[in-house]
Amino acid sequence: MVSEEKIPVHVTIIMDGNGRWARQRGEERLFGHNEGRESVRACVEYAVEKGIRYLSLFAFSEENWNRPRAEVEGLMHLMLKAIMDETPLFHKNGIRFRVLGDMSRLSKELRAQIDDCMTQTETYERLTLVIFLSYSGKWDIVQAANRFMKENPGKELDAGALEKYLATAGIPDPDLLIRTSGEERLSNYMLWQTAYTEFYFTDVLWPDFRKTEFQYALDAFSKRERRFGKI
Numbered sequence: 001m002v003s004e005e006k007i008p009v010h011v012t013i014i015m016d017g018n019g020r021w022a023r024q025r026g027e028e029r030l031f032g033h034n035e036g037r038e039s040v041r042a043c044v045e046y047a048v049e050k051g052i053r054y055l056s057l058f059a060f061s062e063e064n065w066n067r068p069r070a071e072v073e074g075l076m077h078l079m080l081k082a083i084m085d086e087t088p089l090f091h092k093n094g095i096r097f098r099v100l101g102d103m104s105r106l107s108k109e110l111r112a113q114i115d116d117c118m119t120q121t122e123t124y125e126r127l128t129l130v131i132f133l134s135y136s137g138k139w140d141i142v143q144a145a146n147r148f149m150k151e152n153p154g155k156e157l158d159a160g161a162l163e164k165y166l167a168t169a170g171i172p173d174p175d176l177l178i179r180t181s182g183e184e185r186l187s188n189y190m191l192w193q194t195a196y197t198e199f200y201f202t203d204v205l206w207p208d209f210r211k212t213e214f215q216y217a218l219d220a221f222s223k224r225e226r227r228f229g230k231i
């Protein structure tokens, strides 16, 4: 713990390394994703405890659709099950659940489960948990620009107008982005929204990223001086 702890409003995490974690144990990749689910729960609980208002997680990118079918199906099943199992935790802790991304590619069953959980939790304000599913930063910017043009024919687009059409409209930009597993890139995640985000990279694989590791990231954030382009 650092002397003066600054709590970020919005923490976003690129959860990486489930496959490697499983391989190190001679297991299938889905074994790693399953254990990664435990890290999701631990981080959600810790975010509530720390008073973080928004926690967002990059769970499945547009590019991830190109993984082997069995892994994609396994991950979608895991999402469905996680939402079903964790809804009571959302009620208990006042967590608003949201999913952002290209919903048209998800199964009807998963979409229905997501809609149900989002409706059940929409009035909660303690923590907003955002899951990015079938999402990519370029997709978001393009869909926002297209919707703007459709709804405002002949009008010129500016930054403020575009932001209102991004999938993340109404959600503050992330203060802190964490990526696990030693990779140090954005991988087509929130390209627009991370303009002034602080980045924290760790070699720890996602299934091993729990409360203590989360606190290390928060400690690092507390020490950063954010100037937003000013001096």
Ligand code: FPP
Binding pocket: 015, 016, 017, 018, 019, 020, 021, 029, 033, 034, 036, 037, 040, 057, 058, 059, 060, 064, 075, 078, 079, 082, 131, 181, 206
């Ligand atoms: C990246 O590891 C992880 C994913 C693509 C999936 C993340 C999903 C979960 C943690 C499951 C639970 C999620 C929720 C929201 C309940 P990787 O497969 O790219 O690992 P590798 O880089 O070691 O191969």
